[in-house]
Amino acid sequence: MKCNRSLELFLWALSILCLARSSDGYSPPDNYLIDCGSSTNTTVGNRVFLADSLASKFVSTPQNVLASASNSVSSSDVSQLYQTARVFTGSTKYTFPISQSGRHWIRLYFSPFDYQSYNMSTAIFAVSAQNFGLLSNFSASGSVMKEFSLNVTSSNLVVTITPSDKSFAFLNAIEVVSMPDTLIQDGYILPAWKFQGLPSQALETIWRLNMGGPKVSAMNDTLWRNWDPDYGFLVHPNMANNIPKIGAVNVSGGATEEAAPALVYGTATEMNARDYATRNVNVTWEFDIDVGSRHLIRFHFCDIVSTSLNQLYFSVYLDSSTVYSDLDLSTISSNALAVPCFFDIVSGLSVSNKLCVSVGPYTANGAYPDAILNGLEIMKLHNSDGSSSSGKIVSVIVGTTIGALIAALLAGVLFLWCRRRRRRLAKQGLSKTWIPLSTNGGTSHTMGSKYSNGATLSVASNLGYRFPFVAVQEATNNFDESWVVGTGGFGKVYRGELNDGTRVAVKRGNPRSQQGLAEFQTEIEMLSQFRHRHLVSLIGYCDEKSEMILIYEYMENGTLKSHLYGSSVPSLSWKQRLEICIGSARGLHYLHTGYTKVIIHRDVKSANILLDENLMAKVADFGLSKTGPGIDQTHVNTAVKGSFGYLDPEYFRRQRLTEKSDVYSFGVVLLEVLCARPVIDRSLPREKVNLEEWAMKWQKKGQLDQIIDPTLVGKIRPDSLRKFGETAEKCLANFGVDRPSMGDVLWNLEYALQLQEAVVQGDLKKTVLT
Numbered sequence: 001m002k003c004n005r006s007l008e009l010f011l012w013a014l015s016i017l018c019l020a021r022s023s024d025g026y027s028p029p030d031n032y033l034i035d036c037g038s039s040t041n042t043t044v045g046n047r048v049f050l051a052d053s054l055a056s057k058f059v060s061t062p063q064n065v066l067a068s069a070s071n072s073v074s075s076s077d078v079s080q081l082y083q084t085a086r087v088f089t090g091s092t093k094y095t096f097p098i099s100q101s102g103r104h105w106i107r108l109y110f111s112p113f114d115y116q117s118y119n120m121s122t123a124i125f126a127v128s129a130q131n132f133g134l135l136s137n138f139s140a141s142g143s144v145m146k147e148f149s150l151n152v153t154s155s156n157l158v159v160t161i162t163p164s165d166k167s168f169a170f171l172n173a174i175e176v177v178s179m180p181d182t183l184i185q186d187g188y189i190l191p192a193w194k195f196q197g198l199p200s201q202a203l204e205t206i207w208r209l210n211m212g213g214p215k216v217s218a219m220n221d222t223l224w225r226n227w228d229p230d231y232g233f234l235v236h237p238n239m240a241n242n243i244p245k246i247g248a249v250n251v252s253g254g255a256t257e258e259a260a261p262a263l264v265y266g267t268a269t270e271m272n273a274r275d276y277a278t279r280n281v282n283v284t285w286e287f288d289i290d291v292g293s294r295h296l297i298r299f300h301f302c303d304i305v306s307t308s309l310n311q312l313y314f315s316v317y318l319d320s321s322t323v324y325s326d327l328d329l330s331t332i333s334s335n336a337l338a339v340p341c342f343f344d345i346v347s348g349l350s351v352s353n354k355l356c357v358s359v360g361p362y363t364a365n366g367a368y369p370d371a372i373l374n375g376l377e378i379m380k381l382h383n384s385d386g387s388s389s390s391g392k393i394v395s396v397i398v399g400t401t402i403g404a405l406i407a408a409l410l411a412g413v414l415f416l417w418c419r420r421r422r423r424r425l426a427k428q429g430l431s432k433t434w435i436p437l438s439t440n441g442g443t444s445h446t447m448g449s450k451y452s453n454g455a456t457l458s459v460a461s462n463l464g465y466r467f468p469f470v471a472v473q474e475a476t477n478n479f480d481e482s483w484v485v486g487t488g489g490f491g492k493v494y495r496g497e498l499n500d501g502t503r504v505a506v507k508r509g510n511p512r513s514q515q516g517l518a519e520f521q522t523e524i525e526m527l528s529q530f531r532h533r534h535l536v537s538l539i540g541y542c543d544e545k546s547e548m549i550l551i552y553e554y555m556e557n558g559t560l561k562s563h564l565y566g567s568s569v570p571s572l573s574w575k576q577r578l579e580i581c582i583g584s585a586r587g588l589h590y591l592h593t594g595y596t597k598v599i600i601h602r603d604v605k606s607a608n609i610l611l612d613e614n615l616m617a618k619v620a621d622f623g624l625s626k627t628g629p630g631i632d633q634t635h636v637n638t639a640v641k642g643s644f645g646y647l648d649p650e651y652f653r654r655q656r657l658t659e660k661s662d663v664y665s666f667g668v669v670l671l672e673v674l675c676a677r678p679v680i681d682r683s684l685p686r687e688k689v690n691l692e693e694w695a696m697k698w699q700k701k702g703q704l705d706q707i708i709d710p711t712l713v714g715k716i717r718p719d720s721l722r723k724f725g726e727t728a729e730k731c732l733a734n735f736g737v738d739r740p741s742m743g744d745v746l747w748n749l750e751y752a753l754q755l756q757e758a759v760v761q762g763d764l765k766k767t768v769l770t
Helices: 002-019 052-058 391-427 469-475 514-527 560-564 574-593 649-654 659-675 691-700 718-731 742-756 762-766
Strands: 031-035 042-044 047-051 064-068 084-088 092-097 102-110 125-129 132-138 144-152 156-163 169-171 173-178 202-210 240-244 267-271 283-288 295-301 313-318 321-328 341-346 354-361 375-382 446-450 456-460 484-487 491-497 503-509 538-542 549-553 609-611 617-619
Touching: 031 052, 047 052, 052 092, 092 173, 102 132, 102 156, 102 169, 132 144, 132 202, 132 375, 156 169, 156 173, 202 283, 240 742, 267 283, 267 354, 469 491, 469 503, 469 538, 469 549, 514 538, 514 549, 560 609, 560 659, 574 609, 574 617, 574 659, 574 718, 574 742, 649 659, 659 691, 659 718, 659 742, 691 718, 718 742
Parallel strands: 031 047
Antiparallel strands: 031 173, 042 047, 064 084, 084 169, 092 156, 102 144, 102 173, 125 132, 125 156, 144 202, 202 375, 240 267, 283 354, 295 341, 295 375, 313 321, 313 354, 446 456, 484 491, 491 503, 503 549, 538 549, 609 617
């Protein structure tokens, strides 16, 4: 009873939090912005940073140098705030008069460059404020902004910058800005994670993430915060989906814009329940943190996925601890959907430099398995003496390190034993040229098939079902030519039907082709390792009588290409085309991030995107696929393969393959989808032959609507077309480093769909989320 009452009180308090809103935007009483070293004011968005000369009254320093990076750094590469700096050779104090006591932001900007005899990347220094050590032995190797917040109780806030012995310090810009006191309160902390005195703590922002969406810049946040995308922190990206529904946020109730902008509450990372509905899986993010520190962790939620109340139940975890079990957001938000809210926890002293946050389904009450997270903030607590470690933590670290060394030693011994064993087996003639993974748990052995060119194929018998040749003949009516549904470089594709009535697609290769043999091996190897609803499934194979036959699930509606041009198939609506692009992007995103190694498809084109009876897209044809670069590599050197018109020009020139080569090819597919014409059409005038070149000319003029499929004229909302065109253009950048990841492409396509369905309202509709 006591526990239930505590929970009721907590839910009541959180409901009050959600409903306590201010109608006006926050206006800070104190707002000091200084561009250090600059001779003129600098405008960033709607904010003006004072020239250093106008702010000199705040500085007390024995000696300093005003430095400019104009001769060293291109303004196109660095923010204007990073173009100048003030260099300090002795201890320096910035003193800011405080008009209203309370919590304040301190933001410090650093970007090292060489100026005269000062190499700023070698500077080592400390920063403190109000007896709190903010930075210690700090050195900046690149552009970085350090953000802190602390409660100012005196009439002046003093920020002290102290160089280390025989070193110096520097600063590019500084902010001291008031923030709402209500933003940091003990009352927001979950009862089970009790912590008193949070408002008096100095906090350092370590991570601030927008789940399921792109970066939200400071210009789109009332408190000028940056929110980074979360996809780089996901442990298993294939277990998550991006949900953009910005217009669905109930901005009239719930947490204020000061807690987080609607652009954050309007996106979410959701559990991929469609692919993992029958499995007990969590969506997990992993973060780097400092050992021996405590952290304030703030979870932001807004139920933009449910269609009715009490539909979404899930649990929240921190490392191995349960933060909240059976969380029902509709109860917390006073029985309303899409109401933004948040709660906090304060962790114990960290014994690891990694922190994991997870959300997972709670199905004890029979609810559909699902879980979401909209935003996350991780802030480090700073002690007043600047320390954050303890003897106990050091002892644990030492013990953990010794254990890790022992484990590494044992692993090394095991590795040497395995290597010697492999060499011994090789001498006995038992080695395999490739070893596919088991998909059915059966025992593995190899079967040899000799081909006319002398090549020998070894296929593991545990790769799905090994069909007898006679069964394949029966399924295809003895390879009836009228049953051919496609032809490619590997061979012909037949429709077929197995004895149990299952409809299949049968790809029959040319046994005299060495290239066909390699593709046959690659396709079986790839499709045996992963399963995804947007990747075509391999049912089995046949290697009897010098045959190379692959049997797939049958895709009722054929290729995407056939629905765009060259056939009598009815044209697709814009919404259908977007959904097909989104499904294809999900499949490619899984290949790039969902397996232990990056898989590069290498032949992305509209003919290799298949559609089932519901027009759901599945990526097919993995014969040219290749494992991508390792962790310490940037690319794979390999001969150029692919389809003309879709080839990444950088890959073609340098023979360096990365997953961004797939992104380029997918960008060409996006143009096919929009324009409904071949990528190369030599029957057209010269300027129109190449679709990519022709379409990008119109895109750069802002007139992409002039070349769209005539059946779509007047049916695409301008904002949706604009976002789609921008996405395609970024995919088609000349250099891979400038192209987005498939995760970024996926998010932007989902956003284009939301724009088409007109769920984005008001000013948010005009916001460019890139």
